[in-house]
Amino acid sequence: MGLGDRYFELIDDIVKTTLKGKIRSKSQVYQILVKGVTVGTGEIFERCLDQRFDMTQAEVDNPKSELKQAKAIRKLRALNTIRGEWEQWQEENRVSETITSAIQSITTAEPADRFTALLRVIDPNQQPPLTLQQLASLAKPLKQQAQQASESDTATDLGQLAAGITAGLASWQRLEDYLVSWIYDQSRGSLGFEGTPEQRGPWGLWAKKVDSPLPQSLFQTLALNQSFHEWADTQPSLELEAWVELAVILQCLQRGLVNWFDKMVYDSKMGAKLSISTFIVFAVIWSRLANVLNQTAISSNGNAIANGCFQVCLQILRTFAQRDYFPLYGGVFANFSGNYLQDALNYLDEPLRQ
Structure with a gap:
């Protein structure tokens, strides 16, 4: 038969x-x-x-x-x-195959590329992108791979990646209820991400709602409009767990804000402006993180994290470029130089070659 x-x-x-x-x-x-x-x-x-x-x-x-x-x-x-x-x-079955493929790409990557390998897996431009539930499912096999790894460095890296995902999702759960509450709490001034602490923007509020040192200190720096270089000098953590957690948190915040602003049916023009502002702000944050870490990195781990930060910046820009309201702001690229600029152009050109 x-x-x-x-x-x-x-x-x-x-x-x-x-x-x-x-x-x-x-x-x-x-x-x-x-x-x-x-x-x-x-x-x-x-x-x-x-x-x-x-x-x-x-x-x-x-x-x-x-x-x-x-x-x-x-x-x-x-x-x-x-x-x-x-x-x-x-x-x-598709989800299972996706997670299996993701685990393979991370575990077979060179040690210096494991952070960027994970960031490629959680890239929101993947079709389809991982849901938060699927991202949580990714942490478990990563942890199992860490326990089975024969090399201690590999075990440490994979364990930190898994822990970072779990911590990032837990932090997002604490922040989710405060995603847009800061908008309603502002008693004066227009909506935006800048201004004096506690008066404008979400950073001061979000800093109070997270427990982990890295995102908390970054949010405080943004709230106070302080120098990223000063922040980097006092930020000793280059552990993968902390940076994976930060990547998960910021991605959830950025996507959540854009989704909310895009649904402002009572004022679509204002919603589009706020979405544009969100894309640019988060892209610039990651670009500045990449630049400052690249300038201050004294180890291969620091360089790897700097490259990962730049990769997230490009992911945001690619998502932004697919929106109808993408304004073709060349000013964003002023944050890039040398290899970073060429990498940006190559990455953003990928959809045109597919």
């Missing part, structure tokens, strides 16, 4: 069993599909399912009798259940 015939038989058996009332839940159909469909042959199964669906739909649309039409309608419902559970299986 060919594979197509076997799948027709599988589909027909599920339909018959359903009509007999022996299928009590959708999860039963799901389990039958998991056992009955061979990995890598999904397209064949889908073609068979589509053919059965079209044939049954024709029986509903052109009935020979009311009795046969009623039976065809019941078959169609059963086929819809199969289709729904098949799509769920496909989605879960």
Whole structure:
């Protein structure tokens, strides 16, 4: 029996069993599909399912009798259940493959590239991007890989990446309720990210809501409009865990703000302006972090983190460039020089070459 015939038989058996009332839940159909469909042959199964669906739909649309039409309608419902559970299986399988591929890309990267490898995995420009739930799922196998690693440096790096993801998501949960509350708390002045502490912008508020030293000190620096160089001089942490946590926090904040501003239907022009401001502010923050770390780095780890910061800046700009309100601000690129500028142009040109 060919594979197509076997799948027709599988589909027909599920339909018959359903009509007999022996299928009590959708999860039963799901389990039958998991056992009955061979990995890598999904397209064949889908073609068979589509053919059965079209044939049954024709029986509903052109009935020979009311009795046969009623039976065809019941078959169609059963086929819809199969289709729904098949799509769920496909989605879960895709997520599993994505996480497996992500783990492989991180674990096989050179030690100096592990931070940027993780940042590529969580790049919001990935299609589709990882959800927060999937990001949380990524931390567990990373931790397992760390425990199984034979080299201590590898074990340390992977463990810190996993811990950073977990810490970042935990910090985001503490910040989420205060994502836009600062807007309503401002008693005077226009909306924006600058101004005196506690009066304008979210940084002072967010600094109070996080417990980790790195994001807390960065938010305080932004709130007080202090020099990034002074901040870097007093910021000793170059541990991967702290920077992964910061990357997760800032990505969640930036995406959350843009989503909220984009939905300001009562004033779409103001919403667009605030979204533009958000993209530029967060891109410049990461660009300045990259520059200051690149200038002060005294170790390979510092250089790796600087490169990672610049990578996040580019990710934000690529996302920004895909928006209708992208203003083609060349001023952002004034923050780049040398290799950073060339890397920016190469990265932003990638979608045009695909």
